[in-house]
Amino acid sequence: MAFYDIVLFMSPEAVAAGGKVTLVGGKYVVEKAAATTIQAVKGARPPKDDSALVVQLQGQIATLSEQVAALEAAYAVCQQQLADCQAGHAPDVTPPIIAISAPTSGAVVAGQLNVQAVASDAVGVDRVELFANGVLVGTLTAAPFDLLVDTTTLPEGTAVLGAKAYDAAGNYASATAVVVQVANIKPKPTISNFTATPSALPVGGGSVTFNATVVGADTVKLNGVDVTLPVTMLVQ
Ligand SMILES: [Ca+2]
Numbered sequence: 001m002a003f004y005d006i007v008l009f010m011s012p013e014a015v016a017a018g019g020k021v022t023l024v025g026g027k028y029v030v031e032k033a034a035a036t037t038i039q040a041v042k043g044a045r046p047p048k049d050d051s052a053l054v055v056q057l058q059g060q061i062a063t064l065s066e067q068v069a070a071l072e073a074a075y076a077v078c079q080q081q082l083a084d085c086q087a088g089h090a091p092d093v094t095p096p097i098i099a100i101s102a103p104t105s106g107a108v109v110a111g112q113l114n115v116q117a118v119a120s121d122a123v124g125v126d127r128v129e130l131f132a133n134g135v136l137v138g139t140l141t142a143a144p145f146d147l148l149v150d151t152t153t154l155p156e157g158t159a160v161l162g163a164k165a166y167d168a169a170g171n172y173a174s175a176t177a178v179v180v181q182v183a184n185i186k187p188k189p190t191i192s193n194f195t196a197t198p199s200a201l202p203v204g205g206g207s208v209t210f211n212a213t214v215v216g217a218d219t220v221k222l223n224g225v226d227v228t229l230p231v232t233m234l235v236q
Pocket residue numbers: 092093094095096121122123124167169171
């Protein structure tokens with residue numbers, strides 16, 4: 001039995017053209033690249049086991065995939081630059097300008113929060129990405145760059161809002177982060193200093209004024225007051 005080492009030869013041009021190797025049903029499938037880019041070298045020492053060879057090849061495939069992704073991104077930028085040149089103007093090398101206009105740092109927020117960004121670019125803004133605590137929460141491709149963010153999905157306390165703007169040439173800029181306080185859980189209100197004036201019901205009828213200090217409530221509703229009548233008042 002002869003053994004072969006499988007050697008991958010894939011030129012940068014082949015990779016740029018979308019050439020890749022994938023493992024399908026135990027067989028390696030070559031896409032968009034000449035078959036000669038994979039060679040089997042006879043006479044090599046046998047691999048210790050097939051699984052090691054598979055792992056080695058999968059590692060090479062993963063590396064090639066990363067290279068393809070990087071080349072595709074670079075190719076897209078080159079295409080845009082070429083289009084700029086063909087259109088008769090210089091390539092766009094200036095990043096956009098972006099800022100978060102709402103909310104402002106230090107704001108206490110709850111529920112649905114309208115995050116608003118303002119972005120501009122000399123050529124054009126391609127898209128705006130909005131982040132909450134570093135996690136992408138939305139991508140907007142046209143102004144206004146506003147997005148409702150459900151703050152109940154965020155931890156209570158400090159939250160950092162961020163935004164990035166891109167132009168078609170791949171230039172990008174980040175907005176100054178906005179730090180807000182998420183407060184969806186409201187503490188129970190406290191009541192103190194309850195007084196009634198006068199402290200006893202007036203004989204023959206009249207009004208009593210109640211006062212109290214309530215902290216931590218948006219609204220105060222008087223549900224009822226238990227009144228204990230003095231014995232003397234009952235006798236009368
Ligand atoms: Ca630009």
